[in-house]
Amino acid sequence: MTVQSADRPSMIEFQDVHKYYGDYHALRGITASIRAGEFFSLLGPSGCGKTTLLRTIAGFEGISSGAVMIDGKHMEHVPANQRPTNMVFQSYAIFPHLSVEQNVGFGLRRDPRSEADKAKAVAEALEMVGLKGYGARAAHALSGGQRQRVALARALILKPKVLLLDEPLSALDKKMREQMQVELIKLQRQVGITFVLVTHDQEEALVMSDRIAVMFEGEIAQLADPETLYRRPNSRRVADFIGVMNFLPATILGEANGQIQVEAAGLGRVEIETNQAPGAISEGEASVGFRPETLTILYEGQTASDRETAGTIDEVVYYGDMTYYDVRLDGVDKPVRISMRNVFGRPVLDIGTRTRVAWSAGALVLFR
Amino acid sequence: MKLPGLRLYALVYLLFLYAPIFLLPIFAFNDGTIIAFPLKGFTTSWFGQMFGNDTLARAVRNSMIIAVSSAVLATTLGIFAARAGSRFSFPGKGGIMGLIMLPLVLPEIIVAVSLLVVLLGMGMTLSVFTVILGHVLICTPYAIAILNTAFSSLDRSLEEAAVDLGETKWSTFRLITLPLVMPGIISSLLISFTISLDEFIIAFFLAGNEPTLPTYIFSQLRFPKQIPMIMALGTCLVLLSIVLLTIAEYFRRRGIARSGGKDTGGFL
Numbered sequence A: 001m002t003v004q005s006a007d008r009p010s011m012i013e014f015q016d017v018h019k020y021y022g023d024y025h026a027l028r029g030i031t032a033s034i035r036a037g038e039f040f041s042l043l044g045p046s047g048c049g050k051t052t053l054l055r056t057i058a059g060f061e062g063i064s065s066g067a068v069m070i071d072g073k074h075m076e077h078v079p080a081n082q083r084p085t086n087m088v089f090q091s092y093a094i095f096p097h098l099s100v101e102q103n104v105g106f107g108l109r110r111d112p113r114s115e116a117d118k119a120k121a122v123a124e125a126l127e128m129v130g131l132k133g134y135g136a137r138a139a140h141a142l143s144g145g146q147r148q149r150v151a152l153a154r155a156l157i158l159k160p161k162v163l164l165l166d167e168p169l170s171a172l173d174k175k176m177r178e179q180m181q182v183e184l185i186k187l188q189r190q191v192g193i194t195f196v197l198v199t200h201d202q203e204e205a206l207v208m209s210d211r212i213a214v215m216f217e218g219e220i221a222q223l224a225d226p227e228t229l230y231r232r233p234n235s236r237r238v239a240d241f242i243g244v245m246n247f248l249p250a251t252i253l254g255e256a257n258g259q260i261q262v263e264a265a266g267l268g269r270v271e272i273e274t275n276q277a278p279g280a281i282s283e284g285e286a287s288v289g290f291r292p293e294t295l296t297i298l299y300e301g302q303t304a305s306d307r308e309t310a311g312t313i314d315e316v317v318y319y320g321d322m323t324y325y326d327v328r329l330d331g332v333d334k335p336v337r338i339s340m341r342n343v344f345g346r347p348v349l350d351i352g353t354r355t356r357v358a359w360s361a362g363a364l365v366l367f368r
Numbered sequence B: 001m002k003l004p005g006l007r008l009y010a011l012v013y014l015l016f017l018y019a020p021i022f023l024l025p026i027f028a029f030n031d032g033t034i035i036a037f038p039l040k041g042f043t044t045s046w047f048g049q050m051f052g053n054d055t056l057a058r059a060v061r062n063s064m065i066i067a068v069s070s071a072v073l074a075t076t077l078g079i080f081a082a083r084a085g086s087r088f089s090f091p092g093k094g095g096i097m098g099l100i101m102l103p104l105v106l107p108e109i110i111v112a113v114s115l116l117v118v119l120l121g122m123g124m125t126l127s128v129f130t131v132i133l134g135h136v137l138i139c140t141p142y143a144i145a146i147l148n149t150a151f152s153s154l155d156r157s158l159e160e161a162a163v164d165l166g167e168t169k170w171s172t173f174r175l176i177t178l179p180l181v182m183p184g185i186i187s188s189l190l191i192s193f194t195i196s197l198d199e200f201i202i203a204f205f206l207a208g209n210e211p212t213l214p215t216y217i218f219s220q221l222r223f224p225k226q227i228p229m230i231m232a233l234g235t236c237l238v239l240l241s242i243v244l245l246t247i248a249e250y251f252r253r254r255g256i257a258r259s260g261g262k263d264t265g266g267f268l
């Protein structure tokens, strides 16, 4: 999340991109800009059109209307093999009949450099992805993680302007996935190339990206940096998709001085900043949302710094470092989830305990 | 295999299947014109007679020309059809594929007779070439069936990856697609070759005066004196089949090893 990234020129521009598969409207007016050198993620549930959008950048998928520009150039008549992009496929698409170094050097076939120079480039690319000395191996004998590194080296050796990654980590086990996430971020910083990652894993997107476009049904629902997406999702749907969010029914009473007056179930009357209320609502029924970690259970003798509400513990889920409590706030039927970091010497509370919950209006988000 | 009955059944089954084939070499080397036990003594004269027979040599040459041409043509057509069938969807695809596969289930005698009528109607003289036409017709469905499997088990993103790395459609086909479907192509060539080599009905109708191996063998069966020589010929053909199958199996296994798949058992 670099500060200066906002000043960077745009590398990819989508201008009202529509895509139909027969009658099926797969992309419904995508307008967005991906900046040079950023780690950009397309995040959304399966079938929302992430891969389709990524493939319109690579040139594998034509578009029905609109425009895709890469580095200021119109891509309409530029075929896939001439675009300044390279792709890491979901299946990795390692050529099984070639060795590791033949795979990595595949894109250099048309390169005018000498064979010795190319071999050097291949060795460097292999070293960059941590596969030094694997060059002579048969590609089909590699593990999943190694295949992925080969796919990365094969794409990066051509020094593309944009690297496209379609769910590159989804085939790996959890441990390997977390390790590769870190490696990918490092790699991106090292080469400085624009990365566009497709993923359905919100945690992965939050960890890795400078900015994220959340997609539903062929549309971008919100495009923002991870922190904004997490703290100020612009709809209940985005909020639900990213992390856990509690919702309480609320009535809007009025607006004054950049603050919206709300009567929220269980919490009472609160003022919410208008910038915490996406989708301009003036009056009527709404809901108030908050993340589990923004509420704190108060122990004996503790007092709230801002506001507090009484409730009863309904369910306790112990995670070792964390405990999740489902708390029924007085006057609300549906329990809310609260996460508490476990501290040495502080007991985990039992189901049925009467408790007080501390919160502050700054952490609330108002939804239509 | 706990039931002794099943074991017996398997034994009898194999015996029934292969005993006649074991008889071929036995009588091919038997010094007597009558195909019956007891054996008379060892001789290689039937093989000598076989190699000295001009008509047989001609039949072998014709059959080789026909089988090789049919295999190459049917496989080439099969590559185009399988590639199109596994990659593109176009209107009437199902119907077209159905029509191409039809000769697989059509009685061969009907194919042969209708071809004969059409070819004669067109004023063509019957020759080795007309047999090739007929054999391509019956071999192509087998070629397509084999190649379809090869093409559709090919991960589509492999071709896209090659294009992504700068290759054109044609160089991608040459560098990626072709090597990966090569085991399928070799299977298709061998199967088509084998089908064409022992095909009788179409060859009988469409060859005119030219002998092929099956039609020659059939014509010689009327002469009891020739039968030991046919046994010798049969022995050679069995050997040839074993060699071909071994080659096919070798390539199939190599193909699996190369692409890193699991061996799920071939025809050997």
Ligand SMILES: Nc1ncnc2c1ncn2[C@@H]1O[C@H](COP(=O)(O)OP(=O)(O)O)[C@@H](O)[C@H]1O
Pocket (backbone or CB within 6 Å): A021, A024, A026, A044, A045, A046, A047, A048, A049, A050, A051, A052, A053
């Ligand atoms: N070649 C195609 N033909 C028809 N429909 C397609 C094709 N490719 C994708 N789709 C449809 O478009 C939608 C979006 O697909 P995709 O971009 O692969 O989703 P995602 O990657 O977000 O899971 C899906 O409903 C899918 O069924």
Ligand SMILES: [Mg+2]
Pocket (backbone or CB within 6 Å): A047, A050, A051, A052, A167, A198
């Ligand atoms: Mg996808």
